[in-house]
Amino acid sequence: MATGGYGNTPKVGSIDTVDVVRATDEQLGQYGKADEKISQLEVPQLYDSADPHARIFVAMFDGTGNSLANDPDNPTNIGILKEQLRRVSEENPSIQGQYLEGPGTQKNPLTRTLDGATGYTYEARMEKMYEAFQKQSAKWLKEDPNAKISLMSTGFSRGAEQAAGFSRMVHERGITASIEMDTTIPKEGSISRALGAVHKGLGKDSGLPEPEAKPPLRAPGSIPQSVVLYDPVGTGMPNLHDRHLPPSVVTGMQINAADEKRSAFPVTNNIEQGVSDDGRFLAVTVPGAHSDVGGGYKLKALSDRAFNLATNFYNKVLGHDAIRKVDISTDPDHSVIHDSTQHKIIYKKVEERGVINLPTREAVDPVLREQYPIKGKSDVTPAPQTGPAQDKPETRSAQEGVPVRPDPAAISRGTADRAPEPAQVKSEAPREATNRAAEPAPAKSEPAREATNRAAEPATAKPEPQRETANRAPEPAPVKSEPPREATNRAAEPAPAKPEPPRDATNRAAEPAPAKPEPQREAANRAPEPAPVKSEPPREATNRAAEPAPAKPEPPRDAVASAVPAPATDGKAEFAKAIKAAGLELKEPPIMDGTLQRVPVAGRAPDNRDGAYAGHLDGKPHGHITNFATGVQQNWSMNGVPLSDKEQGRLTAHGENARQQRGAELSEQYNKVSTRTAEKLARLPDTPPAQGNAYLERKQIDAHGVKFDGDKIVVPVRDIDGKVWSAQSIRPGEDEGKTFEKGGRRSGNMHVIGDIKPGADVLVSEGYATGASLHQATGKPVVVAFDARNLDAVVDSVKSRHPTNPVHIMADNDKHSQQNVGVEKATAAAAKHQVGIAFPESKTPGKVSDFNDLHVREGLPAVKEQVDKAVARSVEQSLERATSVARSQHGEGVEVKTPTPDSKHTGPVTAVSGYHAVQAVSEKAVVVHQLRDLPSVPVPNKPVTIEYQQGRAQVTERAPDKPAQPQR
Incomplete structure (x- = not known):
């Protein structure tokens, strides 16, 4: 553990469900030193914004269990980059990218657990990314045959290993013509199907079809690449693949976590620590646990620092400041190191399995290594070695800028320093072999041998057929064993091999000794092996009947076993546990007759019915659970037993029934609240009491379409058609908060200040006070969305009703908060709908989060100036x-x-792009129209005539030219 790790400084809390310690000033200073190293790097610029042919694709792989869609409020640094890249790509079509959520993010709990433990979707995710890269590249090349395409791959945790592997995939393939390939990442289905994917991924065959051979659009090795890796971890599937950076990766950066428990998450040194000799590669180690570097915690000042380090590198590659740094909290209690060992039992499980680090700090799982060979061979030749492998550090080729490493598989077997041994004749115990042909009767096996640094075996050792070779040709079916027979009755057979003597690891010569049995090994996916030459004592034919069938296949002995719990006996009791675990309340055993049951959700009003379940006891006990308060739905089956298609279909029907029932209930509820609120608003006055209203006075704003209820102001919540669905009540005190009518509909609804006229700018704000300040400063119509999370739906509603009006989001900038939701949601909505966005900027010290703060601090002229500049x-x-x-x-x-x-x-x-439409008026000329001047958005590719009169246009469809009629 690095200095300053757990226990060296006082604990300051556990907001992220684990203990944390405050980082020291000395530790935080390491980020500054890392930043200095980045500034000194000679990073090749892979994209030039001044070059019209330049294109760059950014491949983003999130870490295990990380999904921006599943947890948008706690994104990793890959998720943050994805949101920023959305903005960048909208502004510049030459920069595009693709984001993939991490392993173990499937909805099905069994496949999610399995993928999280083994990362079995490693190849499928890379293939999915390659498909996206290929399609985008083909589009670019169609637009510009001279396009200069480059690639930047980045990832966190196992996603970093996918980024490294993906760079090799692109290096080896280039950009191919369009291919058809099943790149589906398994999300649902039974545990047996998931295990099938693991078997394919860990064995010789990944289960993915080989790409069809077609002429490349760009040759292999011709795409310049860069990588940015956050604490790469290869435990499980990634370790069985080659992730050495290929020669086409010309620059890269790796950020490692100094305070992670490496027995559980061993880091892979894809890039060696420090600055490379050519000044193009850098690896730094900074304070923090795994997710303190890659992100995902609520207390995220350390991961924000790591993101900003990477941002410096990203922008060097891009040639300009395309990616924005994030604001870092100045609160020392936010700069903390998390005790990640308190998260899950995976730490204990991994330690029990004996996961170790090689001298290269690459993770090795002996259970997987024993069962499956390393997949693929590096095109990087290991440097000559004269001493033990572990004494040879990784070096970098000056010509290629590529890490040169000993073969990890060889190191794990202790054979890195010796010449290849001849194949040995095997004599071994029976083994289970799910996917191979019938094997011969078991021969007596040799004892386990240590092989570390052993010299080549003496000539007396008999050759043994090589086993578990990843890409060997099909072997003949093994010869079945049989009892001794008279030579006159059987064909000539080779003489049996002599028993191998026991050997140790100290280079001693072979000594004759009887072979001892070798323990059984699982080989679920091993390719067929030839029949071993047996050495066995004569046995009586009467005692040797026909050999029994091979043992039944077993799944790999890894985390799969922990994914399937031990059998239980009481279906109702197990289902009740699952229901309660989903947040639902049960006062009696669940009813499991197939009917939909409605129950309360814990922590809500006593009379709520926001939970639903349906259970069955026939066949395998199974059921469906829905928590409408959280939106979580799940299927359950007894002990994780896979369901039949019929049972799965029944649960799907239950889920759909629950959704329809909930939809009908919500519709009825919304209508009731709508009626009640409209009646309430009709009774309330439009003017404040004689003494005025404290809230309006404090915010220095006027009343715009609001009502008054004593000292509260009441803001109607309407849809785009003006129908009332709810209302927001605002109390005068700064800390008294805002409330909505219970059970009312808010999504997509708004409050409009001013009139929205054709072609007029429309400003969108979060809160009422901000909207009032914007309207009073500019005179422009303002739409109040009430909440940052409602911006997307509100902008969509406004653009649907007023498609030619320019819409601009005037966002809140909650930079003083731990998480800047205002910026995140506003940026995402602006990028999605191609609308403008602006944030308040203050010239005076103090907290300015929104345009009302700016109004109060600097006056309405300051608001108008900033809005006008932002709109222009x-x-x-x-x-x-x-x-x-x-x-x-x-x-x-x-x-x-x-x-x-x-x-x-x-x-x-x-x-049609943003606020403009492009019209081709000849082969060599186009006219760019402002949508605000048109009565409607033109339909692309239809011939039209656009005629202006005093600045406003009329659009008429032009009939196709009729062919000339021949004269008679």
Whole structure:
């Protein structure tokens, strides 16, 4: 454990469910030193924004159990990058990317557990990423045959290992023509199907079809690449694949966690610690546990620092500051190191399995290594060695900039320093072999041998057929064993091999000794082996009947066993435990007659019925559970026993029935609240009491369409059509909070200040006070969304009703909070809907989180100035994007024009981007129109005439030209 680890400083809390310790000033200073090293790197620039042919694809692989969709409020650093890249790609189509959630994020609890333990979807996820990269590259090359495509791969934990493996995949394949391949990542299904995927992934065959051989669009090894790896961990499936960085990776960075328990998560040194000789590669170790580097905790000041380190590197590769640094909390209680060993029992399990680090710090799982060989061979030749493998550090080839390592498989077997041994004649105990042909009768086996640093065996040793070779050709079926027979009755047979003597690891010569039995080994996915040459004493034929059938196959002896609990006997009791674990309350044993039962959810009003379940006792006990309060739905079966198709279909029907029933209940509930709220608003006055309203006075705003209920203001919550669905009550005190009508509908609903006229700018804010300040400062209509998480739905509603109006999100910047939800949600909504976004900027010290804070601190003129600049900037950026799209469609030499007040233009609209539409008026000219000047959004690829009169346009469809009629 590095200095400053657990126990060296006082615990400061456990908001993330584990103990934490505050990082010391000395530890935090290591980030500054790492930043200095990054600034000194000679990073090749893989993308040049000034080059019209430049393109770059960013491949993002999240870590085990991490999913931005499943946990959007606690993203890892890969999730944060994904959200930022969405903004970047909208602004610049030449920068695109793909995000993949991490292993162990499936909905099915069994496959989720299995994937989390073994990472069996390693190959499928890389294939899925390659498919996305291939499609995007093909699109770029279609637009520009001279496109210069580069690749940046980044990941966290096992996702970092996928990033490294993906770089090798692209190096070996290049960019191929379109191929058809099943890249589905298993999400649902029985444990048997999941085990099948593990068997395919760990054995010789990954289970994925080989790509069809087609001429490459870009040759293998021709794509310049870079990598950024957050604390890469290869435990499980990744360790059985080659993740050495290939020569086409010309630069890279790795950030390791100094305070992680490495028995559970051994780091892989894809990049050697320090700065490489050529100055292009860097690996640093910084304070923190695994997720303190990769992100995902609530107390995330350390992972934010790690993200900013990576951001410096990202932007060096991109040639400009495309990725924004995140704000780091100044609260020392947020800069903490987490005790990750308190998370799960996986630490204990991994230690029991004997997972170790090689001298390269690469993780080795002996259970998996014993059963399955390493898959694939590196094209990197190990450096010559004269001493023990563990004394040879990794070096970097000056010509290729590639790590050169001893073969990890050889190190794990202790054979890295010796020449290949001749194959030995085996004599071994019977083994279980699920997927191989019938084996001969068991021969007496040799004892286990140590092989570390052993010299080549003397010539007296008989050759033994090599086993578990990843890519060997099919072998003949083994010869069945049989009792001794007279030579006159059988064909000539080779003489039996002599029994091998016991040998140790100290280079001593062979000594004759009887062979001892070898313990049984599992070989579930091993390819067929030839019949071993047996050495056995004569046995009486009367005592040797026909050999018994091979033992039944068993699954691998890894985390699969822990994924399936021991059998239970009481189906109702087990189902009740699952129901309660899902947050539902039960006052009596569950009813398991197949009917849908509604029950309360714990922690809510006593009369709530926000939970549902349906159970069956026939066949295998199984059921469906839904928690409407959290949105979680799950299927359950006794002891994790896989369900039949009929049972699975029945649970699917239960889930659909529950959703429909819940939908009907919510519809009825929303309508009741709507009626009640509308009646309440009709009774309330439109003006405040004579003494005024403290909230309006404190916020320095006026009443805009609100009601008053004593000292509270009441803001109606309406849909885009003006129907009331709920109301927000705001008390005067700063800390008294805001409440909504219980049970009312809020999603997609809003409060509008001012009139939305055709073509007018529409501002969208979170809160009422912010909206009022924006309207009073600019006179523009403002739509209040009430909550950052509602911005997406509200912008969608506004654009659906007013598709030509420019929409601009005036976001809150909660930079003083632990998590900046305002920025995250506003950025995501702006990127999704191609609308503008702005944040308040204050010239004076103090907390300014929204435009009302700016109003109160600096006045309405400051608000107007910032809004006007933001709106103009958004329109300008939209015009630039539309121009770029026009040139990519029609060529760099196309003339790009804008309309005049009384002009007329005819031709097809070829693209709609942001606030603009591109119309091709000739082969060499396009006109870029502002949507705000049009009565509707033109349909792409339809010929139209757009005619302006005093700045406003009319759009008419132009009939296709009729062919000329021949004259008679």
